Amino acid sequence: MAAYASSLVFDDIPPDVVEKAKLCLMDTLGCCIFGSTLPFVKVLTNMVLAEGGSDAAAILGTSHRTSASQAALVNGTAAHAFQLDEVHAGATLHPGSVVVPAVLALAHGARLSGRAFLTAMVAGYEVGIRIGLATDGGMFRRGYHNQGTTGALAAAAAAARALGLGPGATAQAFGIAASQSAGLMAVQEGANAKAFHSGRAAQSGVYAALLAGEGFTGVDDVLDVEYGGFFSTLADGYKPERLTRDLGHEWETRKVGYKLSPASNGSITAMDTLRRIMDSNGVKTGDIEHVTAHVSTNTLHHCGWDFDPRAAKGVLAAQMNLRYGLAAMALDGCATPAQYTEARIKDPKIAEFLAKINVRVCDEFDRDGALRLASRIEVRSRGGATYVDQTLYRKGSVEDPVSTAQLEDKFLALTHAVLSRSAASMGIEQIRTWDALPRVPGSGSIWGRQR
Amino acid sequence: MAAYASSLVFDDIPPDVVEKAKLCLMDTLGCCIFGSTLPFVKVLTNMVLAEGGSDAAAILGTSHRTSASQAALVNGTAAHAFQLDEVHAGATLHPGSVVVPAVLALAHGARLSGRAFLTAMVAGYEVGIRIGLATDGGMFRRGYHNQGTTGALAAAAAAARALGLGPGATAQAFGIAASQSAGLMAVQEGANAKAFHSGRAAQSGVYAALLAGEGFTGVDDVLDVEYGGFFSTLADGYKPERLTRDLGHEWETRKVGYKLSPASNGSITAMDTLRRIMDSNGVKTGDIEHVTAHVSTNTLHHCGWDFDPRAAKGVLAAQMNLRYGLAAMALDGCATPAQYTEARIKDPKIAEFLAKINVRVCDEFDRDGALRLASRIEVRSRGGATYVDQTLYRKGSVEDPVSTAQLEDKFLALTHAVLSRSAASMGIEQIRTWDALPRVPGSGSIWGRQR
Numbered sequence: 001m002a003a004y005a006s007s008l009v010f011d012d013i014p015p016d017v018v019e020k021a022k023l024c025l026m027d028t029l030g031c032c033i034f035g036s037t038l039p040f041v042k043v044l045t046n047m048v049l050a051e052g053g054s055d056a057a058a059i060l061g062t063s064h065r066t067s068a069s070q071a072a073l074v075n076g077t078a079a080h081a082f083q084l085d086e087v088h089a090g091a092t093l094h095p096g097s098v099v100v101p102a103v104l105a106l107a108h109g110a111r112l113s114g115r116a117f118l119t120a121m122v123a124g125y126e127v128g129i130r131i132g133l134a135t136d137g138g139m140f141r142r143g144y145h146n147q148g149t150t151g152a153l154a155a156a157a158a159a160a161r162a163l164g165l166g167p168g169a170t171a172q173a174f175g176i177a178a179s180q181s182a183g184l185m186a187v188q189e190g191a192n193a194k195a196f197h198s199g200r201a202a203q204s205g206v207y208a209a210l211l212a213g214e215g216f217t218g219v220d221d222v223l224d225v226e227y228g229g230f231f232s233t234l235a236d237g238y239k240p241e242r243l244t245r246d247l248g249h250e251w252e253t254r255k256v257g258y259k260l261s262p263a264s265n266g267s268i269t270a271m272d273t274l275r276r277i278m279d280s281n282g283v284k285t286g287d288i289e290h291v292t293a294h295v296s297t298n299t300l301h302h303c304g305w306d307f308d309p310r311a312a313k314g315v316l317a318a319q320m321n322l323r324y325g326l327a328a329m330a331l332d333g334c335a336t337p338a339q340y341t342e343a344r345i346k347d348p349k350i351a352e353f354l355a356k357i358n359v360r361v362c363d364e365f366d367r368d369g370a371l372r373l374a375s376r377i378e379v380r381s382r383g384g385a386t387y388v389d390q391t392l393y394r395k396g397s398v399e400d401p402v403s404t405a406q407l408e409d410k411f412l413a414l415t416h417a418v419l420s421r422s423a424a425s426m427g428i429e430q431i432r433t434w435d436a437l438p439r440v441p442g443s444g445s446i447w448g449r450q451r
Numbered sequence: 452m453a454a455y456a457s458s459l460v461f462d463d464i465p466p467d468v469v470e471k472a473k474l475c476l477m478d479t480l481g482c483c484i485f486g487s488t489l490p491f492v493k494v495l496t497n498m499v500l501a502e503g504g505s506d507a508a509a510i511l512g513t514s515h516r517t518s519a520s521q522a523a524l525v526n527g528t529a530a531h532a533f534q535l536d537e538v539h540a541g542a543t544l545h546p547g548s549v550v551v552p553a554v555l556a557l558a559h560g561a562r563l564s565g566r567a568f569l570t571a572m573v574a575g576y577e578v579g580i581r582i583g584l585a586t587d588g589g590m591f592r593r594g595y596h597n598q599g600t601t602g603a604l605a606a607a608a609a610a611a612r613a614l615g616l617g618p619g620a621t622a623q624a625f626g627i628a629a630s631q632s633a634g635l636m637a638v639q640e641g642a643n644a645k646a647f648h649s650g651r652a653a654q655s656g657v658y659a660a661l662l663a664g665e666g667f668t669g670v671d672d673v674l675d676v677e678y679g680g681f682f683s684t685l686a687d688g689y690k691p692e693r694l695t696r697d698l699g700h701e702w703e704t705r706k707v708g709y710k711l712s713p714a715s716n717g718s719i720t721a722m723d724t725l726r727r728i729m730d731s732n733g734v735k736t737g738d739i740e741h742v743t744a745h746v747s748t749n750t751l752h753h754c755g756w757d758f759d760p761r762a763a764k765g766v767l768a769a770q771m772n773l774r775y776g777l778a779a780m781a782l783d784g785c786a787t788p789a790q791y792t793e794a795r796i797k798d799p800k801i802a803e804f805l806a807k808i809n810v811r812v813c814d815e816f817d818r819d820g821a822l823r824l825a826s827r828i829e830v831r832s833r834g835g836a837t838y839v840d841q842t843l844y845r846k847g848s849v850e851d852p853v854s855t856a857q858l859e860d861k862f863l864a865l866t867h868a869v870l871s872r873s874a875a876s877m878g879i880e881q882i883r884t885w886d887a888l889p890r891v892p893g894s895g896s897i898w899g900r901q902r
Contacts, residue, residue, distance in 0.1 A: 040666075040667050040668070043662060043665045043666060043667045044662065044667065046665070047658075047661050047662060047665070050505070051504055051505060051507075051518035051519065051520055051521070052503060052504040052505035052518055053502055053503040053504050053518070054501070054502060054503035056502075067502035067503055067504070068502065069502055070502070142684055143678055143679035143680065143683055143684030144679070144684060145679070148630065175637075175638075175642060175644060176642075176644050176647065178635055179599065179633065179634055179635055179638060179642075179644040179647060179648060179651075180633050180634075180651055181633050181635075182630060182631050182632050182633035183630055183631075184629055184630055184632075184670070184673065184679045184680060184681065184684055185678065185679025185684070186626075186670040186673060186676045186678065186679035186680045187626075187630060187669070187670055187679070188679070189670075190668070191626060191630075191668045191669050191670050192662075192667045192668045192669075193626060193627050193630040193667075193668065193669040193670065196627065196630060196662075196667075197630060200630075200631055207498075210498050211494060211495065211498060211643075211647075214494045214497070214498070215491075215494060216491050216494045216495065216643045216644075216647075217491070217641070217642045217643045217644065217765070218638070218642050218643075218644040219635070219637040219638055219640075219642050219644065222635065222637060225637045227594055227636065227637065228594035228595070228596070228635045228636025228637035228638070228639070229594065229635060229637045230635065232594055233593055233594030233595060233635055233636070314668070
């Protein structure tokens with residue numbers, strides 16, 4: 001893996017993968033900029049600013065610059081802060097929120113061209129996603145959040161490529177990053193620390209590459225070692241053969257999906273289905289007597305738990321929860337950031353609607369692993385009618401993709417509070433031609449804070 | 452645990468525990484200062500200096516100051532860098548190298564008195580050691596290095612107390628720290644990343660307390676939560692009842708032992724025994740035909756592996772290895788930093804002596820868990836004589852303690868390359884009266900670099 005990451009060059013990357021990487025870059029930058037406006041990301045930003053530091057890299061969405069490791073920490077956290085960052089479903093990894101902040105942090109110091117930037121990004125995506133695929137759910141089962149564990153290695157691969165490290169130093173960077181691989185899934189019910197996993201992983205990758213480049217050693221075979229290694233310690237079962245199968249031929253970067261709603265993937269298919277039923281059949285919120293969501297066991301555990309709006313677990317808990325998502329969709333007809341605020345969660349109408357929701361396991365979705373995010377929704381109306389519909393693949397997934405225009409609209413919406421319309425449009429244009437840039441504008445606050 | 456850490460006050464701490472904490476402080480500062488002279492710690496220091504930052508805290512052993520989180524990162528790494536830092540054998544935790552750097556990082560900003568400093572230290576020691584005891588070897592079995600996992604929580608407890616956080620925020624700090632708990636045991640065969648575990652843990656604790664103090668959330672019951680929690684995810688078996696048993700009455704800080712030799716604990720008993728046999732019986736190195744070390748299974752796995760001086764695994768591998776330690780002791784009659792250099796390891800006489808060493812499991816030491824560091828040494832001389840002796844408890848352990856004078860000599864030896872004799876003596880005097888300081892001198896480079 002280290003040899004692959006360190007030897008990848010731009011001309012190896014198929015043109016469609018380059019275009020995909022640019023879309024991933026745009027999506028991640030949008031998430032970073034939106035994330036920077038959230039109160040808990042501001043707490044982190046203030047802590048980092050109090051620490052002081054060089055002006056190596058921009059804190060996106062602000063006019064501040066700070067050191068490489070601290071910019072990676074904040075931007076990584078911001079990117080994952082509102083559950084809108086792109087995701088590789090098979091690897092259960094959001095590569096953008098760990099890889100992009102790491103490369104961006106080093107771009108100015110390493111004087112990266114647009115092509116070198118995209119090459120480092122793809123190295124991080126391919127390595128990180130393949131490590132995620134090799135864990136085969138085994139980290140999730142043990143209680144780990146891939147974002148903080150696999151994420152550190154993805155960031156290290158990208159950072160090592162950005163610095164131009166050779167295969168030996170890249171292997172040491174993997175070892176140093178694995179020594180920092182951390183992140184407990186208990187955060188999923190509402191901790192700010194969930195997004196911090198991405199930030200800390202991006203920072204771990206930056207540290208790892210900077211140190212390995214100067215001869216600091218980690219473990220040079222950290223993925224394979226039998227005692228105290230990355231897979232052997234962190235994963236409950238793993239498939240190392242997935243690491244190198246078709247490496248350099250089959251590009252996992254192609255299979256990254258995008259999110260249009262700030263909710264967990266398992267919730268989105270259910271919410272979209274409910275909306276379709278209501279729209280197609282003219283069902284009003286008040287008509288609904290009962291909703292049953294049929295989902296996979298995985299989705300039930302991940303998102304189907306009872307949601308108590310009074311428990312003050314915060315916005316993240318609502319974002320992760322299928323029941324809340326259905327209630328918000330039934331009442332508001334959409335799932336935008338406005339549905340995920342403390343005030344909206346506390347509305348008594350939400351609590352009232354939550355009482356009408358059941359979640360059940362659907363064997364069919366369990367049998368076909370590819371359907372683990374699928375949802376079938378059954379709505380019973382007061383008039384006695386029953387409506388059933390289902391969504392097998394999430395909107396934005398590889399199976400049901402969104403268009404470039406939709407992603408650009410998402411970028412404009414996410415950056416609206418920070419950037420003027422013309423600056424945001426200029427940003428989109430710059431990303432479209434990123435591979436032509438002689439130097440990445442990573443050192444300035446990208447397109448500057450304007451509102 | 453959070454309630455305990457946040458409510459501990461100086462007057463609660465028995466006088467002998469205060470005295471013990473001062474010795475631990477002296478020992479840790481000595482290790483930090485010596486560690487700062489090692490090449491790989493200098494690599495880390497240079498990386499941190501390139502990052503820039505405020506002058507909140509000293510990088511010990513240098514004339515540099517940097518931000519709180521970065522000072523914790525470097526000082527924590529330096530403290531654990533040469534395997535000389537104090538250790539609680541039951542918890543397999545070196546509390547000093549994570550706790551002291553975290554408190555030192557915040558001391559200036561929080562305007563800590565000597566008493567407040569020692570109180571924060573003891574809060575970190577008691578919490579960290581008890582978490583280590585509760586894991587009951589379960590993290591080691593899974594492949595984790597307690598220093599990076601339990602260490603992050605110990606540092607968080609100390610940092611939260613230093614900042615005066617309440618019980619709620621302290622619990623959140625534990626959650627944020629647990630999200631960063633990391634460190635793989637594969638580093639034990641020679642990676643610089645091993646010491647980095649202490650540095651990253653100290654930094655994690657500082658981050659956790661700074662963020663929790665401003666309302667950033669972790670998981671408020673991270674030790675207990677069944678899925679994705681600290682124990683449930685990281686430990687292969689654990690005893691949560693050990694956390695609170697006799698908390699506030701029985702002071703685990705008392706049971707911290709000190710190290711006089713820069714080698715793994717399991718090696719030290721064997722090396723001391725070999726030396727005693729040679730001294731008592733007038734056995735010269737050239738007389739020795741064969742050495743057999745009888746040790747526990749734990750020591751065999753941890754330190755008894757075959758050592759190849761040509762494998763270029765570096766100094767740390769030699770420090771961790773029982774066979775190397777015996778060879779060095781047989782040839783040099785002592786185990787000081789001079790025995791642990793690249794040049795000494797490559798001496799052909801070392802390779803020659805290694806061929807004379809066997810390591811075997813001793814059932815007796817396995818049966819009594821308290822004897823897992825014990826060693827029985829059997830020396831067969833060329834003349835046909837056989838000598839047997841054993842050491843049940845490591846010199847410096849609670850069972851066979853070293854004197855304050857010996858610890859002061861260790862401090863003088865460790866700081867010799869950096870401090871003048873008079874500055875080092877002044878340092879010892881200041882630590883003796885640390886509880887009388889109205890303000891801890893944490894902001895200046897303690898006693899300044901002078902050589």
